[in-house]
Amino acid sequence: MQYGLIGWPLGHSISPQLHRRLARINYELHPLPETEWDAFMAAKDFAAVNVTIPYKQRALPYCTRLTPAAQRCGGVNLLQKETDGSLTGDNTDFAGLLFLLRQNGWELAGQTVVILGSGGTGHTAKAVAEEMRASEIATVSRTGALNYENLAERFGKRAFYLINTTPVGMMPQSGAAPLDLRQFPHCKGVADVIYNPLRTRLCLQAAELGIPACNGLLMLTAQAAAAEYAFGAAVPGEETVLQVYRELLTERRNLVFIGMPGSGKTTIGRLTAQRMGREFLDCDEEYLLEYGISPEEELLTHGELYFREREEAMIRKIAPRTGCVIAAGGGSILREENRAALRENGLLCWLQRPLELLPTEGRPLSIDLPELYRQREPLYRSAADFAIENDKLPKAAAEAAVQKFYWL
Template structure:
């Protein structure tokens, strides 16, 4: 039996990596969780063919390796170990290549300009090395100054001292699931900013990325880096190069697979029924926000609104959205009034493709809808329809049956794995 490829770490949770290796090269890829006392026997053993290395072993494995690539030598750590034909072990670091592909994907000419890297740990050092090799002047930002450390600025010192920064790269975990959306800082201190990179890849759009989006600044998340570094590892393992177009295509399909499909639209437009049908078509879990809210409060939505008022209902609804929309790969049906709180957009957009179900006003269901009964459907439509269209990435027309509407929407979605 062929020995597997895999990832070595102490505690390994959910990862996209097995899917990436399967899609790129059809490789069997497993998780090797090992305690520090088991490290030597694992590295010198014969149960694996090639292995990626993650925290806390990127430096701890060095004494057991026979040689290092020039990049790994420079960086002082490895994330990929290859068995050479003669049995010796070679350490490499493909994170350098992965971040280089990500930085170049912005398509910006930034040589000679100033960049700031948020965070000065191992990831920050790697990204700064790449940026300097690309000709940028790369410095660091940290929460505090470290004696003898590389941090040039603290976040409090940014105003007035970052006016010429052209690129910001976030290498901190701030904004990563499940504490999202969040940002280590605002982009306000960077009036000359031309591009933003966040190496976090879950959620799809971090708080920093959404700030950049609002300002019309080119930006990129970390999923491309993850796929690109895996592609170079595949090349090290198999000797067969992976085409960059394949890396880009896989990144796009993986992104589409992991993002939520979020349904919005007028009350009674069929979001729940279409959501059920779409979830079946895509083999995803379906979450109805109104049903989730009812489960948490122990009351139906009309009952809760009647007892506590609409403002309190909207507050609770936002809390439910914060939990539900932070996860990925779901179909989410929202209540008709979700667009009334602007903060809900970021919660849905961070990890989702927002789809509006457009149903003629005369066909909307009106039973057990207290706000529709109170305000009238025409008045609600006048207030909400512009918001639905502004929030929506896609608009699908309602058909005679929820199944048909779901099929039409599925055909509009980007290709998935």
């Protein structure tokens, strides 16, 4: 391996795609179990490698030289082999996080910053907060003086910016959040270094509470750009970084259709997927494939509660997919867990259609459409990222959904 990434595990890494787009280099993933760490570092069979969890601090003793950024952060995410075989350690996470916060308008001079996590990325976040002249920086750990048990007591009434550097909320355990933001009503902003899923539960809750929030995809892109010098390429400029970030964000996002039964989610979803060149997933069809029975038959045979339990389990399997168009079941938004799971990687499009145009035949729950709509309308409205009217030709609605998706 000449250039690449070492860490364990690496199953969800998109670094090869990033470096191909930023600098067109051949960049490999090298999953490195801890039992193989010593042998790998002794061989030094690479020209330059990025380093991720759990090796950012463990790599330090192997470095003959450290860049100023690596010294400030107390860890490295980039090892470059010099002509004499020695290693220089750098930390481009510093540049990446700094870029993320500045692009999102964070002005930390004189402000308080709370950092979740005391590992390598936590040290980087502290160095970035110092660079941005924060007046107070507090690090939260599981067993430290400031921990998750006493954080609300000490900061619940204070204004601060929050940076999450822990893996809590990352795929495949994306249903968790490191804390409940309702305990911190004066929080001024949230930055989560996680990029998979695109919207962690922490970021979703921040948005619901009106707190500005950003995820780690832009940080990942910017740190990759800052590392290109070690891979024999020119360091891309700001506009290239932002362009690659937007491309990746758009490609990885799902477009999820929600709406009343019979509103056209399957028809419009299929047309939209064809228009975008994406895989189409219909939740009703996926339910049939998963359980061998259609949703309509399940409702009639076993009742709604049983159906909703199985539907939730099925959505948990679908939601982590990326770059898809998904037609959700009409009642899937009834459960908060479904709404959150679909929003993690998806933009939700509420497909609206006049009640008098909605079919009811073969739909066990559509007997009283006005009452059904009264119950569900607030949930559709709160879950949706945008809405599209489906009262004309299906192709027109599909085109409108595509345009809105790419605009957001």
